[in-house]
Amino acid sequence: MTDILDDGGIASPARAQIGADVRARLERNPMVSRIDSDKIDIFGRQAFLSREECAALRAMIDAGAKPSTLFSGSANADYRTSHSCNLDPFDDLVRAVSDRICALTGLPAHHGETLQGQRYTAGQEYKVHCDYFPVNADYWQRMRTCGGQRSWTTMIYLSNVDRGGETHFPHCEFMVPPVEGMLLAWDNMDRSGAPNVMSLHAARPVELGTKYVVTKWFREHRWQR
Ligand SMILES: O=C(O)CCC(=O)C(=O)O
Ligand SMILES: [Fe+2]
Numbered sequence: 001m002t003d004i005l006d007d008g009g010i011a012s013p014a015r016a017q018i019g020a021d022v023r024a025r026l027e028r029n030p031m032v033s034r035i036d037s038d039k040i041d042i043f044g045r046q047a048f049l050s051r052e053e054c055a056a057l058r059a060m061i062d063a064g065a066k067p068s069t070l071f072s073g074s075a076n077a078d079y080r081t082s083h084s085c086n087l088d089p090f091d092d093l094v095r096a097v098s099d100r101i102c103a104l105t106g107l108p109a110h111h112g113e114t115l116q117g118q119r120y121t122a123g124q125e126y127k128v129h130c131d132y133f134p135v136n137a138d139y140w141q142r143m144r145t146c147g148g149q150r151s152w153t154t155m156i157y158l159s160n161v162d163r164g165g166e167t168h169f170p171h172c173e174f175m176v177p178p179v180e181g182m183l184l185a186w187d188n189m190d191r192s193g194a195p196n197v198m199s200l201h202a203a204r205p206v207e208l209g210t211k212y213v214v215t216k217w218f219r220e221h222r223w224q225r
Contacts, residue, residue: 008149008195008220009135015193015220018107018151025106026185032104039172039198041187045104048183049097054158056093058212061085061117061158068118068126071139080126082203084118087214101154101216105185111147113217114225120165120211126203128170131217132188132195147219149195154185155215164207171198178211 019041026032026043035042049057064085087094094115102109120126131153133143143149155167157178166175167184176184190196203211 007135007144008133008140010194012189012193012220015149015151015189016191017193018220019187019189019191019193022105022107022152022185022187026104029104035174035176037169037172037174040169040196042169042172043185044176045183045185046179047181048100048104049156049158049181051180053093053097054156054180054212057087057097057117057214058119058158060087060091060094061119061212061214065117065119071133078127079129081124082118082120082126083124084116086114087117089114097156097214098216101183104183105152105154105218107152107218108222110222111151111218111220113147113219113223116215118213118215120203120206122164122206122208122210125205128200128202130188130195130197130200132199146225147223148221149219150188150217151220152185152187152218153215154183154218155213156183157181158212158214159210161206161211162209164205165209165211166204167201168204169199169201171200175204178213 032045065083068080068082068084160180161178166177168175188199
C-alpha cells in the first residue's frame with residue numbers, strides 16, 4: 001500500500017540514494033565546485049563545453065526555438081517568456097553533450113529527458129518555479145508512469161550575458177550569472193528524497209544581451225516520452 005501511495009511527494013530512500021550517488025561523484029571531481037549552501041546540493045563545472053560547441057548549440061536553438069510553454073501546458077504568457085525547443089537526440093553533438101552529462105553525473109542516459117534549448121532576449125525571463133512535479137497537479141498521474149519524479153537538473157549556459165539573466169535561488173540567497181560553457185547541476189530532492197522546496201528558482205530577466213541555455217532533467221526511473 002505504501003508503494004502505491006509513494007507518489008513522488010514524500011521521502012524516498014531510492015531518490016535519496018540517487019542524490020547521494022551523484023553528490024559523491026561530483027565531489028570527487030576536481031573540475032567541479034560545490035556552491036556553498038546547506039539548503040540545496042548544487043554544483044558548477046566551468047568550461048564543460050567549448051566555445052565552438054556553445055556556438056553550434058546556439059545555432060540549433062535559433063533554428064528551432066518557439067515561444068516556451070509551461071510543463072502544465074498552461075498558457076501563462078508572462079511566466080516563461082523565453083523561446084525554446086527540444087534538440088534532436090540523434091544529432092551527433094546533442095548525443096555527445098548528453099553522454100558527457102551522464103559521464104559527469106553518473107546518471108543513466110535512459111533516465112534523461114530530451115535536451116531542451118532555451119533562448120532569452122532582453123526582457124525575457126522564467127519566473128520562480130520548481131523543476132520537480134507537484135504531486136497535486138493533474139499531469140502528475142501521467143508523469144508518474146513515464147519516469148516519475150525529476151531528480152537532478154543539469155543546465156549549461158551557452159553564452160555570456162551583458163546584464164541580467166542570472167539563475168536565482170531565492171530561498172538560498174544566491175544567484176548564478178551565466179558564463180558561457182559552464183554547467184550547473186542541482187538536486188531537486190532533499191537528503192530524504194522528498195521534493196526540496198529550497199530548489200525553487202528563476203531565470204531573472206535578461207537586461208542586455210541574449211542568454212542561451214540547454215537543460216536536461218533526469219527522472220528517478222527510466223524516462224518514456
Ligand atoms: O535559464 C535559467 O537560468 C533557468 C532555466 C530553468 O529553470 C529551467 O529551464 O527549468
Ligand atoms: Fe527550472
